[in-house]
Amino acid sequence: MANLEHLTLLKTGTFMRDEWRKNNPQTKLDLSAANLYGYNLTGANLQGVNLSHVNLENALLIQANLSNADFNSANLSNTNLQEANLIKANFSLAKLTGANLIKAHLSLANLIGVDLSLANLQDAFMDKANLIGTNLKDANLKGVDLGGAKLNRANLWKAALDRANLIGAELTNANLYEVEATNAYLYKANLNKANLAKAHLGGAYLMQADMSEADLRGADLRWANLKGVNFAGANLKSVKLQGANLIGANLDKAIVDI
Numbered sequence: 001m002a003n004l005e006h007l008t009l010l011k012t013g014t015f016m017r018d019e020w021r022k023n024n025p026q027t028k029l030d031l032s033a034a035n036l037y038g039y040n041l042t043g044a045n046l047q048g049v050n051l052s053h054v055n056l057e058n059a060l061l062i063q064a065n066l067s068n069a070d071f072n073s074a075n076l077s078n079t080n081l082q083e084a085n086l087i088k089a090n091f092s093l094a095k096l097t098g099a100n101l102i103k104a105h106l107s108l109a110n111l112i113g114v115d116l117s118l119a120n121l122q123d124a125f126m127d128k129a130n131l132i133g134t135n136l137k138d139a140n141l142k143g144v145d146l147g148g149a150k151l152n153r154a155n156l157w158k159a160a161l162d163r164a165n166l167i168g169a170e171l172t173n174a175n176l177y178e179v180e181a182t183n184a185y186l187y188k189a190n191l192n193k194a195n196l197a198k199a200h201l202g203g204a205y206l207m208q209a210d211m212s213e214a215d216l217r218g219a220d221l222r223w224a225n226l227k228g229v230n231f232a233g234a235n236l237k238s239v240k241l242q243g244a245n246l247i248g249a250n251l252d253k254a255i256v257d258i
Contacts, residue, residue: 028048028050029046029048029049029050030049030050031049031050031051031054032050032051032052032053032054033052033053033054034051034054034055035054035055036054036055036056036059037055037056037057037058037059038057038058038059039056039059039060040059040060041059041060041061041064042060042061042062042063042064043062043063043064044061044064044065045064045065046064046065046066046069047065047066047067047068047069047085048067048068048069049066049069049070050069050070051066051069051070051071051074052070052071052072052073052074053072053073053074054071054074054075055074055075056074056075056076056079057075057076057077057078057079058077058078058079059076059079059080060079060080061079061080061081061084062080062081062082062083062084063082063083063084063085064081064084064085065084065085066081066084066085066086066089067085067086067087067088067089067105068087068088068089069086069089069090070089070090071089071090071091071092071094072090072091072092072093072094073092073093073094074091074094074095075094075095076094076095076096076099077095077096077097077098077099078097078098078099078100079096079099079100080099080100081099081100081101081104082100082101082102082103082104083102083103083104083105084101084104084105085104085105086101086104086105086106086109087105087106087107087108087109088107088108088109088110089106089109089110090109090110091109091110091111091114092110092111092112092113092114093112093113093114094111094114094115095114095115096114096115096116096119097115097116097117097118097119098117098118098119099116099119099120100119100120101119101120101121101124102120102121102122102123102124103122103123103124103125104121104124104125105124105125106124106125106126106129107125107126107127107128107129108127108128108129109126109129109130110129110130111129111130111131111134112130112131112132112133112134113132113133113134114131114134114135115134115135116134116135116136116139117135117136117137117138117139118137118138118139119136119139119140120139120140121139121140121141121144122140122141122142122143122144123142123143123144124141124144124145125144125145126144126145126146126149127145127146127147127148127149127165128147128148128149129146129149129150130149130150131146131149131150131151131154132150132151132152132153132154133152133153133154134151134154134155135154135155136154136155136156136159137155137156137157137158137159138157138158138159139156139159139160140159140160141156141159141160141161141164142160142161142162142163142164143162143163143164144161144164144165145164145165146164146165146166146169147165147166147167147168147169148167148168148169149166149169149170150169150170151169151170151171151174152170152171152172152173152174153172153173153174154171154174154175155174155175156174156175156176156179157175157176157177157178157179158177158178158179158180159176159179159180160179160180161179161180161181161184162180162181162182162183162184163182163183163184164181164184164185165184165185166184166185166186166189167185167186167187167188167189168187168188168189169186169189169190170189170190171189171190171191171194172190172191172192172193172194173192173193173194174191174194174195175194175195176191176194176195176196176199177195177196177197177198177199178197178198178199178200179196179199179200180200181199181200181201181204182200182201182202182203182204183202183203183204183205184201184204184205185204185205186204186205186206186209187205187206187207187208187209188207188208188209188210189206189209189210190209190210191209191210191211191214192210192211192212192213192214193212193213193214194211194214194215195214195215196211196214196215196216196219197215197216197217197218197219198217198218198219198220199216199219199220200219200220201219201220201221201224202220202221202222202223202224203222203223203224204221204224204225205224205225206221206224206225206226206229207225207226207227207228207229208227208228208229208230209226209229209230210229210230211229211230211231211234212230212231212232212233212234213232213233213234214231214234214235215234215235216234216235216236216239217235217236217237217238217239218237218238218239219239219240220239220240221239221240221241221244222240222241222242222243222244223242223243223244224244224245225244225245226241226244226245226246226249227245227246227247227248227249228247228248228249229246229249229250230249230250231249231250231251231252231254232250232251232252232253232254233252233253233254234254234255235254235255236251236254236255236256236257237255237256237257238257239256
């Protein structure tokens with residue numbers, strides 16, 4: 001449960017001020033399980049605060065400093081976190097359905113098992129974040145930086161990844177059914193056994209990506225750079241490859257149209 005003294009300091013706006021935080025560096029703030037529905041915490045300094053199990057639905061946390069904060073099992077549905085600093089924050093099992101995370105900084109954040117369906121993450125910074133098993137169904141990830149991120153078993157069904165950076169990302173067994181990823185960067189990405197059926201990857205940069213045993217039935221790869229891609233054992237039935245660069249691609253045991 002939240003520390004009542006800390007909750008009072010929050011409501012009065014005291015510990016959100018940088019001056020108070022500097023004068024009380026040893027105070028470990030605990031707001032766990034607090035009901036902060038709809039609170040306006042724009043620009044607040046909540047770095048390292050315990051916000052586990054907290055209800056922040058519909059709250060305003062625009063440009064707030066939440067680096068290293070603990071959001072374990074918190075409810076952040078429809079919360080506005082635009083341009084917030086969430087570097088190394090822990091969101092394990094949190095709910096962020098429909099959250100606004102435009103241009104938010106989520107580098108190295110723990111998002112394992114998080115519900116980010118319908119969330120807006122356009123132009124967010126998520127490099128090296130852990131999104132294993134995360135639900136990103138219908139999420140807006142246009143222009144997002146997911147370089148080196150872990151997305152194994154993540155659900156990206158119908159997500160928008162146009163222009164996204166997924167260089168070196170891990171997407172083993174991920175669900176990318178009907179994903180929109182035109183002009184996305186997937187250099188050396190691991191898509192082993194991923195579901196990419198009916199995915200739109202026109203103009204994508206997939207050089208040296210691992211797509212072995214992936215399901216690409218009906219995918220659109222027109223004008224994509226597929227140089228050196230590993231398609232071993234992949235299902236390439238009805239794939240559109242007009243203008244694609246397949247130099248050095250490995251098609252060993254791949255299933256193709258006759």
